[in-house]
Amino acid sequence: MTFGRPAKVLLTIIFIGLLAIPIVIQRISARRAAEDVNLDRKSALARYGFRFEEVSHAAGVNFVHQAPTFDHRLDPIMPEVASMGASVSIVDYDRDGWPDIYVTNSAIGSKNALYRNMGDGTFKDVAEELGIADVNQPGTGVSTGAVWGDYDNDGYEDLLLIKWGKPELFHNDQGHGFTRVSEQAGLPAWLNASTALWFDYDGDGLLDLFIGGYYSEDVDLWHLQTTRIMPESFEYAKNGGRKYLFHNLGNGKFEEVSGKLGINSKRWALASSAADLRGSGHPDLFVANDYGVSELYFNDGKQFREVGEQTGVGFAPKSGMNVAFGDILNDGRYSVYVSNISEEGVLIQGNNLWVPKEGTSGDKLQYENLARDFGVELGGWSFGAQFGDLNNDGALDLYLTNGYISLDRNRSYWYDFSKVAGGNSSIISDAKNWPAFEGRSLSGYQSKRVWLNDGAGKFINVAQAVGVTDTYDGRAVALVDLWNRGVLDVVVANQKGPLLIYKNDVSPANQWIEFDLEGTASNRSAIGAQVTLFWKGHQQVQEVSGGSGFASQNERRLHFGLGRDPQVEKAVIRWPSGKVQTIDKPAAGQILKIKEPL
Amino acid sequence: MSAQHNAPIVRPPAEGARWKRLISLDNRYVAPIFITCILIAGHLSFGILESYRKTGLAIIASILTELLLGRLFFGKWPNLASAYITGISVGILVRSPAFWPYVLCSVISITSKYVLRVKGRHIWNPSNFGISVLLFLAADTVASLSIQWGNYLWPMLVIWVLGSVIIWRLRRFHISGIYVVSFVAFAFLRSWIIGSPWQSEIAPITGPMYQLFVFFMITDPKTTVRSKLGQCVVVFLVASLEMVMRLDQVIYAPFYALFIVGPTAMLIEIWLDSRRAKLASARA
Numbered sequence: 055m056t057f058g059r060p061a062k063v064l065l066t067i068i069f070i071g072l073l074a075i076p077i078v079i080q081r082i083s084a085r086r087a088a089e090d091v092n093l094d095r096k097s098a099l100a101r102y103g104f105r106f107e108e109v110s111h112a113a114g115v116n117f118v119h120q121a122p123t124f125d126h127r128l129d130p131i132m133p134e135v136a137s138m139g140a141s142v143s144i145v146d147y148d149r150d151g152w153p154d155i156y157v158t159n160s161a162i163g164s165k166n167a168l169y170r171n172m173g174d175g176t177f178k179d180v181a182e183e184l185g186i187a188d189v190n191q192p193g194t195g196v197s198t199g200a201v202w203g204d205y206d207n208d209g210y211e212d213l214l215l216i217k218w219g220k221p222e223l224f225h226n227d228q229g230h231g232f233t234r235v236s237e238q239a240g241l242p243a244w245l246n247a248s249t250a251l252w253f254d255y256d257g258d259g260l261l262d263l264f265i266g267g268y269y270s271e272d273v274d275l276w277h278l279q280t281t282r283i284m285p286e287s288f289e290y291a292k293n294g295g296r297k298y299l300f301h302n303l304g305n306g307k308f309e310e311v312s313g314k315l316g317i318n319s320k321r322w323a324l325a326s327s328a329a330d331l332r333g334s335g336h337p338d339l340f341v342a343n344d345y346g347v348s349e350l351y352f353n354d355g356k357q358f359r360e361v362g363e364q365t366g367v368g369f370a371p372k373s374g375m376n377v378a379f380g381d382i383l384n385d386g387r388y389s390v391y392v393s394n395i396s397e398e399g400v401l402i403q404g405n406n407l408w409v410p411k412e413g414t415s416g417d418k419l420q421y422e423n424l425a426r427d428f429g430v431e432l433g434g435w436s437f438g439a440q441f442g443d444l445n446n447d448g449a450l451d452l453y454l455t456n457g458y459i460s461l462d463r464n465r466s467y468w469y470d471f472s473k474v475a476g477g478n479s480s481i482i483s484d485a486k487n488w489p490a491f492e493g494r495s496l497s498g499y500q501s502k503r504v505w506l507n508d509g510a511g512k513f514i515n516v517a518q519a520v521g522v523t524d525t526y527d528g529r530a531v532a533l534v535d536l537w538n539r540g541v542l543d544v545v546v547a548n549q550k551g552p553l554l555i556y557k558n559d560v561s562p563a564n565q566w567i568e569f570d571l572e573g574t575a576s577n578r579s580a581i582g583a584q585v586t587l588f589w590k591g592h593q594q595v596q597e598v599s600g601g602s603g604f605a606s607q608n609e610r611r612l613h614f615g616l617g618r619d620p621q622v623e624k625a626v627i628r629w630p631s632g633k634v635q636t637i638d639k640p641a642a643g644q645i646l647k648i649k650e651p652l
Numbered sequence: 653m654s655a656q657h658n659a660p661i662v663r664p665p666a667e668g669a670r671w672k673r674l675i676s677l678d679n680r681y682v683a684p685i686f687i688t689c690i691l692i693a694g695h696l697s698f699g700i701l702e703s704y705r706k707t708g709l710a711i712i713a714s715i716l717t718e719l720l721l722g723r724l725f726f727g728k729w730p731n732l733a734s735a736y737i738t739g740i741s742v743g744i745l746v747r748s749p750a751f752w753p754y755v756l757c758s759v760i761s762i763t764s765k766y767v768l769r770v771k772g773r774h775i776w777n778p779s780n781f782g783i784s785v786l787l788f789l790a791a792d793t794v795a796s797l798s799i800q801w802g803n804y805l806w807p808m809l810v811i812w813v814l815g816s817v818i819i820w821r822l823r824r825f826h827i828s829g830i831y832v833v834s835f836v837a838f839a840f841l842r843s844w845i846i847g848s849p850w851q852s853e854i855a856p857i858t859g860p861m862y863q864l865f866v867f868f869m870i871t872d873p874k875t876t877v878r879s880k881l882g883q884c885v886v887v888f889l890v891a892s893l894e895m896v897m898r899l900d901q902v903i904y905a906p907f908y909a910l911f912i913v914g915p916t917a918m919l920i921e922i923w924l925d926s927r928r929a930k931l932a933s934a935r936a
């Protein structure tokens with residue numbers, strides 16, 4: 055060597071320093087995470103401007119989700135194949151001005167629930183009397199999700215129920231009951247879907263329907279022809295369920311047009327949502343796939359183009375489980391949040407926050423994943439997430455639920471999972487090759503995330519501090535102003551767990567405004583209508599959604615937090631029909647009911 | 653005698669020999685070219701790289717560290733083939749959403765060659781050392797590749813066949829061969845012991861992580877013992893320790909097994925060499 059012993063000693067010291075770097079980083083992260091835990095109500099309000107209280111029991115909601123039991127040949131991995139089905143969607147089914155809650159159940163013979171908001175802080179399950187409870191009967195499959203939309207424009211939201219099994223469409227009979235119209239509508243006899251959404255893709259004023267298949271539609275999970283029902287690859291699987299796009303013909307019938315219009319994927323769809331990402335006037339469709347890349351379909355009103363790779367969102371395969379849109383930078387553009395899996399020491403996929411790249415727009419729109427920069431990357435085995443201004447400070451925050459399978463706390467299935475996931479397609483695709491769960495957990499008992507947006511590109515997790523302390527296996531999240539107080543409450547559906555209602559207590563100093571839209575030329579649910587609000591130099595856009603997150607649907611009313619002493623300049627509403635309506639200086643602190651001008 | 657008279661007689665190569673020379677490659681460059689092909693093919697067919705930047709960072713960090721340390725400690729610019737393989741292995745095998753692990757892993761890997769030396773020989777395979785250390789110390793940020801490349805049969809077969817041919821050419825096929833045979837035998841043994849499907853025990857070796865492990869890590873000439881029999885015994889011991897670790901459900905068992913067995917074997921060989929040298933000098 056040219057350098058002698060001193061140089062070698064120096065290099066050794068540097069080497070030891072290099073080895074210490076990960077430990078130091080880990081310690082710093084742990085110290086940060088330990089801060090702010092379990093603040094009392096007063097301190098949380100003072101520091102973050104809000105605090106949650108879980109009130110389901112007090113509100114009369116005692117719903118506990120039940121998981122299905124499939125063909126006995128799946129027994130060894132039953133916890134995994136039966137790991138989804140808990141969903142929640144918000145609807146005001148009887149138009150009484152109080153948002154109601156619909157939740158699905160997934161065991162054969164179990165019942166779904168429609169919690170009618172009594173307006174006094176309590177709820178009453180009316181699903182049975184209205185005919186939408188007993189929908190998990192033998193031979194028909196079990197529920198995995200529900201979305202609401204007024205497909206016949208009669209003023210009442212109708213219910214689409216998706217299943218591992220027969221999908222169902224229920225017509226809302228003016229809030230007094232529901233009539234099953236699945237056959238008349240032309241829905242398929244069987245599919246295995248975990249995501250669906252209402253949207254008017256062609257702008258004809260009638261709500262169309264997208265359903266994304268997960269397992270192949272020829273699989274009956276109770277009567278397997280073969281055990282080769284699993285994905286052929288952990289990251290590149292294309293042997294999942296087909297996609298359906300049902301065009302609303304306006305006479306109570308739908309025509310399936312997916313192939314004709316350019317949607318031909320057989321990836322394993324877990325979540326989907328639609329929004330006008332390019333300002334084209336047509337909703338684009340985003341699909342998050344398990345075992346593969348996400349898909350983004352640009353929609354010109356007549357045809358869909360898959361542009362995942364082109365836009366950057368469909369390049370790196372992960373385990374997509376959520377699609378939520380949010381104007382997190384208050385610049386009039388949507389970012390997209392897709393949840394994935396992160397398990398310490400095993401699999402660090404990281405969630406994706408797709409932020410529009412500077413200088414790109416329209417057909418040239420591109421995204422970059424800034425989840426790490428913004429601090430919303432690691433959320434465990436993440437499922438449903440929604441954007442919403444939880445403390446009314448004027449910036450959209452992010453609520454994420456997580457946790458996959460919580461069984462024995464001390465024994466993990468991860469080793470076996472990683473063993474098989476890396477295997478060849480002939481091994482991974484056959485359920486009989488998967489080692490038995492034997493009561494072990496897989497990313498169970500996880501802490502949730504409530505990421506508070508500082509408005510300048512940083513989110514901090516305040517879940518524990520603001521009272522979100524549950525560790526159930528969370529699936530679906532819906533945001534809703536349950537008691538018309540101008541705050542966003544959170545409803546969480548947990549797999550094999552209770553339905554949670556987190557009532558939000560927000561500092562009154564921060565103001566708000568809400569928009570309750572009704573279409574006339576556009577679909578009556580106003581799904582796809584955009585409101586851009588301008589106040590104190592801010593500009594935030596939100597869109598009425600027919601389904602977002604994971605197996606969930608937020609309330610259709612749009613909620614804007616405004617911060618202190620707001621002076622709202624104007625609200626610009628762009629209706630799906632193309633009409634643009636401007637409301638000057640709307641007063642804060644009110645729910646504005648607006649009907650599309652004729 | 654003039655230099656001219658002493659110079660060997662150089663005859664123009666025969667047509668066949670010239671052609672052979674054209675297509676022949678210096679053995680040092682075979683492995684880098686092979687791993688580059690795997691990377692490019694894997695990326696173009698399946699997009700295995702989440703980010704060019706991360707892989708680029710790993711390669712650049714590895715090469716720069718090698719250049720710097722090679723120049724400082726050996727007084728000459730080092731051959732960069734080994735650093736390139738280390739960088740590219742780190743780029744493929746390390747999975748992290750953060751950038752720093754790629755740089756740190758490469759720097760630790762290369763630096764280990766210069767610090768952890770016994771009798772002039774470095775005893776750990778650089779990327780095995782760097783990746784094992786990071787997996788152990790930074791589990792919250794770093795995982796390793798365990799999936800990818802589609803889990804399909806044809807890409808797997810192509811890589812196995814091509815890798816086998818190349819490793820044969822480098823005269824190290826026996827190492828890979830013994831390891832694979834041992835792994836498969838132990839997989840059946842594990843299946844019998846714990847009652848899991850044998851396919852699930854075989855599954856890991858059908859994935860890409862093992863292809864890199866089998867062709868690039870356990871065959872590294874610098875960190876394997878010299879005798880052919882010794883190499884066979886050592887790689888069998890690696891597979892044996894991995895088997896034990898797998899029974900204990902250690903996810904990164906192959907990396908950790910090599911991390912422990914490889915240097916131990918090297919140290920034993922170095923000790924035996926030194927003992928032989930002492931005996932020889934005593935006899936002299």
